[in-house]
Amino acid sequence: MEHISFLVAVVIITALAFDFTNGFHDTANAMATSIATGALRPKVAVTIAAVLNFAGAFLSVKVATTISGGIVNEKAGIHPSIIFAALVGAILWNLLTWLRGLPSSSSHALYGGLIGATIVGVGFNGVNFNTVVTKILIPAVASPIVAGLAAWGATKLAYAITRRGNEKTTTKAFKTGQIASSSLISLAHGTNDAQKTMGIITLTLVSVGALPKGALPPTWVIVGAGAAIALGTYMGGWRIIRSMGKGLADIQPPQGFSSETAAAAVILTSSHMGYGLSTTQVCSGGIMGAGLGGPKRELNWSMARRMVYTWGLTLPAAATVAGLAAFVADQGTWGVILVGAALVAGSGAMYLVSRRQPVHAGNVHDTAVVEVTPVATPAAPAPVTAPVDATIAA
Numbered sequence: 001m002e003h004i005s006f007l008v009a010v011v012i013i014t015a016l017a018f019d020f021t022n023g024f025h026d027t028a029n030a031m032a033t034s035i036a037t038g039a040l041r042p043k044v045a046v047t048i049a050a051v052l053n054f055a056g057a058f059l060s061v062k063v064a065t066t067i068s069g070g071i072v073n074e075k076a077g078i079h080p081s082i083i084f085a086a087l088v089g090a091i092l093w094n095l096l097t098w099l100r101g102l103p104s105s106s107s108h109a110l111y112g113g114l115i116g117a118t119i120v121g122v123g124f125n126g127v128n129f130n131t132v133v134t135k136i137l138i139p140a141v142a143s144p145i146v147a148g149l150a151a152w153g154a155t156k157l158a159y160a161i162t163r164r165g166n167e168k169t170t171t172k173a174f175k176t177g178q179i180a181s182s183s184l185i186s187l188a189h190g191t192n193d194a195q196k197t198m199g200i201i202t203l204t205l206v207s208v209g210a211l212p213k214g215a216l217p218p219t220w221v222i223v224g225a226g227a228a229i230a231l232g233t234y235m236g237g238w239r240i241i242r243s244m245g246k247g248l249a250d251i252q253p254p255q256g257f258s259s260e261t262a263a264a265a266v267i268l269t270s271s272h273m274g275y276g277l278s279t280t281q282v283c284s285g286g287i288m289g290a291g292l293g294g295p296k297r298e299l300n301w302s303m304a305r306r307m308v309y310t311w312g313l314t315l316p317a318a319a320t321v322a323g324l325a326a327f328v329a330d331q332g333t334w335g336v337i338l339v340g341a342a343l344v345a346g347s348g349a350m351y352l353v354s355r356r357q358p359v360h361a362g363n364v365h366d367t368a369v370v371e372v373t374p375v376a377t378p379a380a381p382a383p384v385t386a387p388v389d390a391t392i393a394a
Contacts, residue, residue: 023232056190089322249291
């Protein structure tokens with residue numbers, strides 16, 4: 001531990017801070033639909049998610065190795081200030097999208113930050129672009145499509161099987177099933193996303209010689225990352241929970257169960273294969289597929305478009321911010337201090353703005369103030385039916 005300098009300690013603390021933002025930013029992935037359908041009370045939902053996120057952190061380290069020895073070239077001269085800048089870019093983007101209630105990818109914010117800071121700090125040779133393409137970009141495009149198709153099919157099947165059943169009984173059964181399916185997503189999220197912070201901390205320790213190249217995350221890193229993401233999850237990213245629960249589609253229990261089951265299967269499979277995909281994109285794809293597969297076949301296309309635009313912007317935006325931060329941090333101690341001050345100031349400013357219209361467990365179901373465009377129903381026949389169709393009014 002003699003290699004843990006002040007800067008390394010700052011990087012580790014910042015990495016855990018990112019993990020915390022990842023937790024509350026992505027709570028919606030597992031629990032948005034369960035909360036929206038009433039399967040779980042808001043506080044109960046985030047508590048279950050927090051516990052299972054922590055447990056999931058211990059199931060695998062394959063995604064961690066994709067970051068610590070995959071995306072960047074450990075032999076290219078990566079140093080702690082570069083990793084610090086990468087985390088700054090990722091955290092600021094996470095907070096900005098949380099403020100807007102947009103379910104963007106915390107994972108891609110981290111990847112973008114790491115790529116941008118590395119390019120500025122050591123050059124293009126510091127990034128393994130083959131790994132970026134095969135384990136990040138291709139899964140980013142494929143995973144929400146696969147999850148969406150699976151959720152669409154599962155929703156069709158769920159309604160077909162229960163078509164002649166008692167509605168009250170089947171609704172209760174699907175709500176019970178949602179407790180299991182949302183819990184599985186929480187476990188999968190911990191398995192996939194907590195590993196990303198493990199990978200960042202491990203990369204930092206490798207860069208200063210505290211660990212050999214290709215080392216796996218130490219136990220204290222696994223525990224720390226699991227605890228940070230669990231705490232963030234428990235805080236509840238209520239703005240994004242509201243957007244995903246009611247902003248994309250008016251999800252009913254059969255749809256919620258179908259989307260969660262499909263998303264969990266995709267996330268767990270990718271974690272086993274070491275793909276660092278976005279759990280946010282997978283879960284959002286599942287919700288969209290379930291919305292289109294339901295009886296009303298409805299989807300808030302305006303919200304979906306905003307979300308997809310945000311997905312596309314995440315990696316380059318985080319890379320740009322992190323690249324600028326790396327340039328400043330590379331100037332010396334004063335540069336690192338300046339970047340740290342910018343992180344604190346930016347985070348504080350966004351928090352203060354969020355207090356103007358707070359969203360919490362008590363008003364997460366209040367869709368009257370959701371910052372999304374109302375569901376567009378192009379062929380709405382008459383004004384008389386508008387109150388019934390517009391179930392997701394902003």
